[in-house]
Amino acid sequence: MRLAILGCGTVGSEVVRLLHEQSADLAARIGAPLEIAGIAVRRLGRDRGDLPVDPELFTTDAVGLIKRDDVDVVVEVVGGIEPARSWLVDALRAGKSVVTANKALLAEDGAALHDAAADGRADLYYEASVAGAIPLLRPLRESLHGDRITRVTGIVNGTTNFILSAMDATGAGFAEALEEATELGYAEADPTADVEGFDAAAKAAILASLAFHTRVGAADVHREGITEVTAADVASAQAMGCTIKLLCIAARGVDAAGRESVSVRVHPAMIPRSHPLASVGDAYNAVFVEADAAGPLMFYGRGAGGAATASAVLGDIVAVGRNRLAGVRAPSESAYADLAVRPMGEALTRYHVSLDVADKPGVLAAVAGVFARHDVSIATVRQAPAGTEPAGRGVDAVLVIVTHVAPDAALAATVEELRGLDAVRSIASVLRVEGGE
Template sequence: MPEETGAPITIAMLGCGTVGSEVVRLLTEQAADLTARVGRPLVVTGVAVRRPHRHPDVAPELLTTDAEALVDSGPDVVVEVIGGIEPARGLLLRALKSGTSVVTANKALLAEYGPELYAAADASGADLYFEASVAGAIPLLRPLRESLAGDRIARVMGIVNGTTNYVLSAMDATGAGYAETLDEAGRLGYAEADPTADVDGFDAAAKAAILASLAFHTRVRAEDVHREGISGLRAADVAAARTLGRTVKLLAICERVVDGTGTESVSVRVHPAMIPRQHPLASVGGAFNAVFVEAEAAGQLMFYGQGAGGAQTASAVLGDVVAVARNRVAGGRGPRESAYAELPVRPMGQTPTRYHVSLDVADKTGVLSQVATVFAEHEVSIAVVRQEGRSDDASLVLVTHTASDAALRSTVDRLAGLPAVREVVSVMRVEGEET
């Protein structure tokens, strides 16, 4: 039953950094509009932080260092923007088990412990919302779990990390190397002092796990995601992509795969890949995010916008707060976990992919024949082959048709052992093309 009209919806904030401070600001500045939209006032009753003196913009009476006591004080909604696993996990389970609804932006926590959080929410009847955990301000997760709930999603492929997209976009535009471009990204504020989570793909992998779980009604954890970062990329790799009419992006790819027997599985991976310049994702530059969704009935959809930033992420958090508050006012509940499909996660070795391979070879008769024989032995078909230079500067560039990743990897390993191949210069996957 709907609750009695007029009582405010109380909100406890866990964390007040870049995102949390923006949430508090928006709740204050837009209080009248939010009250009209929800039907009740939204009131912040406390803000848990580690160092209260660092938050002069928050009313002193709201600040506390005792997060557990704040959760136990009985708010209607707990908003978590701390990040990381602990203490966030313990605090959110504490809230959900008591019947308090939760809004979180914590991708790492959801990718590891989402089912546990869902179970606690289901047991108490609380809501669990997390739009801000993937792609910042872009409305993406709600369409996947609500708007497209009646459709069958085949593939979700996107750019979900702004730091790596900025670096790759700049390398493509300027021809600069990886290290110098990352340094520049740090100076401009696009990369953290320690960019490991971004450039090594951990951030994107957590987001891919969440996307795959929603899209395919299957529990996917971060550890299920094949992950490769961009730190090994060279300016020459990006230049090679340009020569072939492609660009390089770090992609999160979640797809439904059907094998020869008709058995379905889910492939979830994060890695750099070449995509055609005419693909919708190719034009996504700078620190922007974009996700391309392919569904059986809806067709192709693309979601694009700011994937990070205090105000942008706060917008998604506040949207969830409004949704939770409306549910409480109306006596309803938000979407629950949907994991009925229980599809197996396909190992990367069995996943169908394509490769771009660059070889430094001896410029002599029969080299191409030797290389082609190795591909044939592993049942990998060559789509494009190009020879560049002569003598000591000779190189072969090959692009394959689709084959299992294991077969492609074995082919590359075998090529590296050929006497005529001086070096396997680079190997990169190719995505976004019909084969």
């Protein structure tokens, strides 16, 4: 079984190393030895340390490598949209099986890859695209195929989870926690994809597509990052017995017309410390799946890193190899449900709203009236200790309000009206609350 490997960075080099170290075991599991036909890289002269591979296998001609007749499987660990999309579409249409870790491509245009796989009657595996080494996508695609999944809630970005965990543990602000994450190698030099939620949104699209048998793309996912989360937000969450996590949430429900549909979103949220996801710390990932028959299921482990991701890639290579030797294909894409994706305004959620208000009679009644006008029910109200605004103006009182479940649009409209209320000096923070109802 001959492999074309596209990319030899952090993940690609680990894949090559594991192929070498575990060659005998992998051959026994598949029923045939694995051989590297070539490795496509951007620069031939780059120092790759003591990587156990013949230097003659490296090439800058990825297209030529893919087209070779002696290549059975294409392993893509380059990332990005193009040229990866063109490479993989061509390989699949030519009947070559593909293993990829490219979450961005799958979320942006997974339909093109699945269609090409169907045209070429080839396998497309991508376990490594979400949650690293955690076996998650195959259970959704195969093990739970006979069940009805109702909700998927996950922590799928290790960088943001490390940052929020550090803020919760030490009381640090976002900038301090990000600096620590960068020093430890958890955050990239440009952390935008992580802290603004782009990485998690791509993964949410993939999870929703598999869970609900519906093609969901990155553009369908409502996305918010964690850059606005403050130390005060974390302290307020602690006072409620909660912690803050960047969650990806995909859920079945009905839209405004009463039709079954799905909601897919990524945003920071408070969750009770009793929730299984609350204890997931450091750079770990975890996904909580709820299904009609199976009930709640939890998948937990390292969600990133060269070795963890390479482990998932190797697992897919073994599956592809077995299929090719047996003359069968993996289960094809299941998108029969074709459910509509609800806009964020129709998503049902709860809010935690912190208000700096004037301390005088009638203020609470005025604030409660705003919530009532938008048909948003208040669950709890508490008055927090007064503080001082950054500009130095004293705050008379701080009201912390937690709502019951309501459409997100109604909650957003409530907050917008509160901004114009005379008694409200400022809205200190607004965060969604999940997992309590």
